[in-house]
Amino acid sequence: MPNAAPTLRLEGVAKSFGPVAALRSGTLVVRAGSIHALVGENGAGKSTLVKIVGGVHRRDAGIVELDGEPVDFAGPAEAKAAGVAVIHQEPASFPDLTVTENIFLGREPLGRFRRIDRRAMREGARDLFRELGVDLDPDRPAEGLSIADQQIVEIAKAISLDARLLVMDEPTAALSAVEVRRLFAVARGLRDAGRAVVFISHRLDEVADLCDTVTVMRDGEHVSTDTVTDVTPDELVRRMVGRDVAELYPKMPSTPGEVALRVEGLESTGTFHDVSFEVRAGEIVGLAGLVGAGRSEIARAVFGIDRYDAGRVAVGGRTLRPGDPAAAIAAGLALVPEDRRLQGLVTESSVARNVSAVARKRLARLGILLPDVEARLARDWSGRLAVKAGALDALATTMSGGNQQKVVLAKWLATGPKVLMVDEPTRGIDVGTKAEVHRLLSTLAAEGLAVLMISSELPEVLGMADRVLVVREGRIVSELSRAEATPEAVMRAATPGAARSDTATEGAA
Amino acid sequence: MRNVLRRREAGIALALLVVIGVTTAVQPGFLLSAGGWRDLLLTPAILVVLAVGQAVVVITRNVDLSVGSVLGLTAYLTGRLFMAAPDLPIIVVALVAVAAGALLGLINGSIVAFARVPALVITLGTLYVYRGVTLTWAGSDRIDAGDMPRTFLGLGTRQVLGIPVLTIVAAIVLVAVGYYMYTSRGGRQLYAIGSDPDAAALQGLPVRRRLLWAFALNGALAGLAGVMFAARYGTVSSGAGTGMELQVVGAVVVGGVAIFGGSGTVAGAALGAMLLLTINRALPVVGIPDFWQRAVVGALIIGAIALDRVLANRRSRRLAAARDAAPPGAPPGAPPGSVPPGAGPDDREEATA
Numbered sequence: 105m106p107n108a109a110p111t112l113r114l115e116g117v118a119k120s121f122g123p124v125a126a127l128r129s130g131t132l133v134v135r136a137g138s139i140h141a142l143v144g145e146n147g148a149g150k151s152t153l154v155k156i157v158g159g160v161h162r163r164d165a166g167i168v169e170l171d172g173e174p175v176d177f178a179g180p181a182e183a184k185a186a187g188v189a190v191i192h193q194e195p196a197s198f199p200d201l202t203v204t205e206n207i208f209l210g211r212e213p214l215g216r217f218r219r220i221d222r223r224a225m226r227e228g229a230r231d232l233f234r235e236l237g238v239d240l241d242p243d244r245p246a247e248g249l250s251i252a253d254q255q256i257v258e259i260a261k262a263i264s265l266d267a268r269l270l271v272m273d274e275p276t277a278a279l280s281a282v283e284v285r286r287l288f289a290v291a292r293g294l295r296d297a298g299r300a301v302v303f304i305s306h307r308l309d310e311v312a313d314l315c316d317t318v319t320v321m322r323d324g325e326h327v328s329t330d331t332v333t334d335v336t337p338d339e340l341v342r343r344m345v346g347r348d349v350a351e352l353y354p355k356m357p358s359t360p361g362e363v364a365l366r367v368e369g370l371e372s373t374g375t376f377h378d379v380s381f382e383v384r385a386g387e388i389v390g391l392a393g394l395v396g397a398g399r400s401e402i403a404r405a406v407f408g409i410d411r412y413d414a415g416r417v418a419v420g421g422r423t424l425r426p427g428d429p430a431a432a433i434a435a436g437l438a439l440v441p442e443d444r445r446l447q448g449l450v451t452e453s454s455v456a457r458n459v460s461a462v463a464r465k466r467l468a469r470l471g472i473l474l475p476d477v478e479a480r481l482a483r484d485w486s487g488r489l490a491v492k493a494g495a496l497d498a499l500a501t502t503m504s505g506g507n508q509q510k511v512v513l514a515k516w517l518a519t520g521p522k523v524l525m526v527d528e529p530t531r532g533i534d535v536g537t538k539a540e541v542h543r544l545l546s547t548l549a550a551e552g553l554a555v556l557m558i559s560s561e562l563p564e565v566l567g568m569a570d571r572v573l574v575v576r577e578g579r580i581v582s583e584l585s586r587a588e589a590t591p592e593a594v595m596r597a598a599t600p601g602a603a604r605s606d607t608a609t610e611g612a613a
Numbered sequence: 614m615r616n617v618l619r620r621r622e623a624g625i626a627l628a629l630l631v632v633i634g635v636t637t638a639v640q641p642g643f644l645l646s647a648g649g650w651r652d653l654l655l656t657p658a659i660l661v662v663l664a665v666g667q668a669v670v671v672i673t674r675n676v677d678l679s680v681g682s683v684l685g686l687t688a689y690l691t692g693r694l695f696m697a698a699p700d701l702p703i704i705v706v707a708l709v710a711v712a713a714g715a716l717l718g719l720i721n722g723s724i725v726a727f728a729r730v731p732a733l734v735i736t737l738g739t740l741y742v743y744r745g746v747t748l749t750w751a752g753s754d755r756i757d758a759g760d761m762p763r764t765f766l767g768l769g770t771r772q773v774l775g776i777p778v779l780t781i782v783a784a785i786v787l788v789a790v791g792y793y794m795y796t797s798r799g800g801r802q803l804y805a806i807g808s809d810p811d812a813a814a815l816q817g818l819p820v821r822r823r824l825l826w827a828f829a830l831n832g833a834l835a836g837l838a839g840v841m842f843a844a845r846y847g848t849v850s851s852g853a854g855t856g857m858e859l860q861v862v863g864a865v866v867v868g869g870v871a872i873f874g875g876s877g878t879v880a881g882a883a884l885g886a887m888l889l890l891t892i893n894r895a896l897p898v899v900g901i902p903d904f905w906q907r908a909v910v911g912a913l914i915i916g917a918i919a920l921d922r923v924l925a926n927r928r929s930r931r932l933a934a935a936r937d938a939a940p941p942g943a944p945p946g947a948p949p950g951s952v953p954p955g956a957g958p959d960d961r962e963e964a965t966a
Contacts, residue, residue, distance in 0.1 A: 160815060181817025196812035198805045200875035209805055210818055212798050219796040248929060373930070 109172030111136045111269050111300035112157065117166030118324075119152050122505070126152040130166065131326035132302070132319055134269070139291055139301040141311040141332070144321035144344050145562055145595075150304050151193055153321075154273045157302075158190035159183030170269070189267035191258045193274050193395070199247035204229040206246050207261045232260040237286040252279050259287060263294075270294060271302040276310060288314050306394060306599045308337040320344055338592075345562065345591040355568055356550045361385035363421075364554035365437070365523040367406055370415035375401045376578035379415070383523060388545065388555040390569030390589075392562065393598045398578040399558045400442050403525050407439040408432045420522055433462060436522035440512050440529060442558075449500045449508055455491065456482035458500050459514045485514035489544060506537025513544065524548065525556040530564060542568060562591050574598050621869040625884040629891060636895040643898055651777055655770075656894060658779040659684075659841050660886040663857065664864040665783075665790050666834030668882035669827050671865050672794075674807040674874025675725060675732035677828060680835040680861055682743035683717045684854035687839025689747055692756030692849045695765065703765050711836040717743060718832015722825040740858065744851075751851035758847035769844035779841050783883075786834060791879045803827055807874025863910065864889050867917045889913070 110133045117130035127149040134140045144150050155161045156168065159177030168175055170186060177183040183190070197206050205212075208225050215221035229242035238256050246257065255275055262270055270291075276284045291301050291314060303315055311318055312332055320327040320343045327343050328335075363382045370379040376398040383389045391399045404410045406417050408429040417424045419435040432439075449458055459482040485491075489510045500511055509529065516524065529545065530538040545568060549555050559565045565572055572589040574582040574597040582597035633653070637644040644653060663680055670677045687710040694706045721739055725732045758766055771778050794800035802823050806813045813820050843849050868885025870877030889910060896906040 159817070179817055180815055181819075184817055192815070196809065196815045198808040198812060198875070200804055200808040201801065205801055205805075209816060210798060210802060212801065214798075218798075220798065220801065248931075 108136065109169070110134055111171055112302070113167070113169040113172075114153070114157070115167040117153065117156060117168060118164045119156060119161055120164055124505070125324055127156070127163075128324035129326060130156070130321070130324070131329075133329070134300045134302055134317075136268070136300050137295055137298045138317060139295050139303055139315045141315035141318040142302060142304045142321065143306070143308070143311060143318060143340060144327075148321040148344070149324035150321055151273055152324075154190060154192070154271050154302075154304065157183070157269075157271055158188060158192070160192075184265065184267075187265075187268040188271070189262035189265040189269070190271045191255070191262050191273060191275050197246040197249070197254050197257055200245065202243050202245055203240060203249075203257055204242040206257050207232065207264060211264075228264065229260070232264055235263070236260060236283075236290060238283065252283065255279060256283065259290070263290065267299070269300045269302070271304075273304045274306065275303075276305055276307060284310070306595075308340055308599075311340075312337065341592050341595060345595075355388075356546045358386040358388075358550045358570070360387040360570070361552065364419065365406075365556065366416075366418045366421075367402075368416045368418075370402065370405060370412050370417070372401065372405055372410070372412045376405075376575075379580055381573055381580060381583075383554040383556050385522070385552050385554050386549055387570045388549045388557055388568050390565035390572040391556060391558045391575060392565045392572050392594050393560075393575035395560055397575045397598065399575050400527050401578075402575070403439060403527055403556070403558060406432075407437060407525065409439075433519060433521075436520070438462075438516035438519060438521035438524045440509075440516055440524070440526040442527040442531070449512060453500060455486065455498055455500060455511055458511050459485055459518055461515055462519050481518055482514075485518055486511075489514050489517075490540065506541070509537075509541060510544075513541070517548070521553070523554045523556065525558070527558045528560065529557065530559075530561070562594060565589075566591060566594070622878065622881045622884060625868060625881060625888055629884065629888045632888070632891055632895050636898050639900075640898045643895065650775070651772065652894070653891065654780040655777040655845075657887040657890045658777065658783040659838050659845065660857075660860060660864060660890055661783040661883045662786050662834050662838045662841065663861045664868065664882040664886040665787050665879045666831035667861045667865045668868070668870045668877065668879045669790065669794065669803065670732070670831045671862075671870050671872060672807045672874055672877060673803050673824060673827050674810060675824070675827070676736065676862065676872075677718070677721060677732065677831050678736040678858045678862070679717070679721060679739040679743055680831065680838075681854040681857035682740050682747070683714050683832055683835035684839045684842055684857060685849075685852065686717070686743050686747045687711075687714050687836040688842040688849045688853045689751055689756065689839075689851065691840050691843040692760055695761045696756070699762060703762070703768070706765075707837070707840045710840045711833050714836020714839065715829045715833035718828045718830070718835070719825060721832065722828025725828065726821040726824040744855070747853075748851045753851075755848060755850040756843070761843065761847065765844055766847050769841075769847070779845060782837070782841065786837070787879060787883050790830070790834075794879060799823065799826070804875055807876075809875075860889065861886075863914050867913055869917070869921075871921055872918065885917075 112132065112134040114130050114132040117127060118125065119127040119130075130149060130153045132140070132142065132153065142150050142153070152161065156163045159180045159182050162176070162178070170188070175186060177186070177188075180190075198209070201209070204222075204226050207229055212220040213224040213228065215224070226242050233240050233242070233256075236256060236259065240253060240256060246254070249257065256279075259272075259275060262272075272291075275287060279287065288310075291303065294301055303311070305311055315332050317329065318332050318335065318340065319329045320340060322344060362385050364385045365383040367382070368380050371377055379402055381389070391402070393399050401410065405412045408417075408424065408427050408431065411427045417426070419432070419437050422435060424435055424437070425431050450461065453461075456478050460478045491507050491510045491514065500508060513526075513529075524545075526545070530541050542564070545555055545557065557565070557568060559568075566589050569589070570586050572584045572586075572594060573580050574584070574594055576598055582593075584593060584597075633644055643649050663684070667677060667680060690713055691706055691710045694701060694709060717739070721732070721736050724730060724735045724739075728735075768778050773781065794803065802813070802818050805816075805818060806820055806823055810820065839854070842853060846853075864886035865877075865882045866872055866885070867889060868877065868881035868883065870882050870885075892909060892913070893906065896909060901909070
């Protein structure tokens, strides 16, 4: 069918969340009987694009066509009905239902009187697992399934939908080599049956192995589309990263001092393993890795929000009691969390209240916090950080994302920390404020603060950090100095299977 | 988990048997007399109907606190219908009351589903609103036995083959709803919604429609309970059913329905209702003072929730450990301790009447 319309055609699709453009110009053409790879850094807009195709988000602009027909899905159910199956990056399973029920939910085979035919359903699940070559008990609850097994359930669900377009958002990130091979066999089977498959992956060897066409995205825009055999993996990485890093980031030189934070052998069953590192005063250490590698979990455990099973955390030489954030704060640790609206701010309170929220105890006299003391503190810090608020009694919820982030930073800096951990400090912030936050972090480090920065934005990590630790699947797999930390080196360390040469023994677990 | 669930309902049934056994040993008439047998089955009938409805709502990660007020309003409505039209067939009156209950439930459900306000707050509000309607309507009047037909009142105490009619009604409700929850697409979706509401939306499940339906069903069953209340007690004042919502929620929790939704069965909730009311009657018989009677009920509820937490924590830790222990590349599959395949097709009994 040479002249047939492509199964999926996206052109100039855009989507913004508030002031942040997640997708500027998504363009993708997928033909029936082909497997199309979509690659790009974290935050390049791949997942947003997938969610628009799957009916989760509605686009702001652009064209989406299925088999030549324009479509505009109002919800996931409509996308499903139109023959689009999506395996999202975070599998959404129902922990209380069995594996079989999860696969067939809403489409259960019915017997007499429209009753669910459990026997047929279980047989269907068994057949799917046989096709996928996995050994999964169809009757066990979905709770406690590993991410890999959850992915397999999602894949089984998508296959059973018999869709004309199957979109897989990083399906292999958590799969073992054997499972990946089987998944590929299934994907090739679908391709040969004339279906269209979109495959998103960080593993470029897989892209070369499986796909026929590859599209690169960067910063929410389409960069290139080529036949896979026409581009080398090196060329793809260059296009994914594609910008000059050093100039954007105002990193000041600093001389590392004493060890401020020492983490030894931190271990949490099922989450991260044998995590050891140090952060020195005056140093910015970047914690890089793919989404879901366990970076935030490590920070939360160090700060004492989550428990850990073994290991030791010491601030300024003094060991912290596990699971006690108050002790961590007293010892000079601060954590600016990933989701500032949910975890960092009391959005219904004023700027002044928010800034003084943690430093309360220190400020209070005889247990009473006087309003003018609070206001003075807030004024000091808001001034230093150039918070743009109408007034200190403005509610935090009315501010822009960038200014909210400054308020959160002010709150923690007001406690006079020795070690500052920031998780995704500039996520969802416009470019101008981003640079201000970077400058601030750089200044603070130069003044002797130890900074641990978690970021999924590679340029940010490379531009800001003195040292980069790369986390992969819950383990620190690589430590790179500022000089060694090229985008390619970090990506290679963070990505399972990106370079077999230096990590050949590390099977994907 | 199936085993845990199974053990959970079996455990409640066992506790119930122990309570009955001990009390009968102290006072044989508690079970081994015509009146004792009847009370044992009759007393929990109304609460069982309410608990079955409430369980459906709690499974969706919601709660309906207005059921006591709905019961009061529909019980009063039942009496007024008989006063206004004494010749109306009983079944018509009952259907009107059930429909009225369904409507009140639908009001709760629409606010929860469309305004996205937590059900706890909404139904706390309608608890007072519905009660206010009854108070305004009834004033200081009340319905007496003389206002209702003798045949209707007879249903409240009559027995068929040694089983009270109201108990039969409760059993039919339990079997029907349990059968629906276990065997229909809609029923399984209610579990899915309670298990993870966000995932349910992502899957494109008709979340709003299901929630409306669940609240309407619960309202209808509260309406039915109102009719049963009128038949059983013969008098209905404006305060009928006050405070019953707490008993119902207690029964549901004791019956092993997780308060955060997604798991538990209506059969468990029904057993929980029977256990609570039977304990209430048994404690005075064995000579336990009033204060301790209430404390025992409280301890039972706290114990049930604590047990839920302990079991859930233990399970998730075990599953996490099993995940780490699996060698890389090994076929992923059932971790040690999970149910082996082929444990039998129908072993998660829902409708054990």
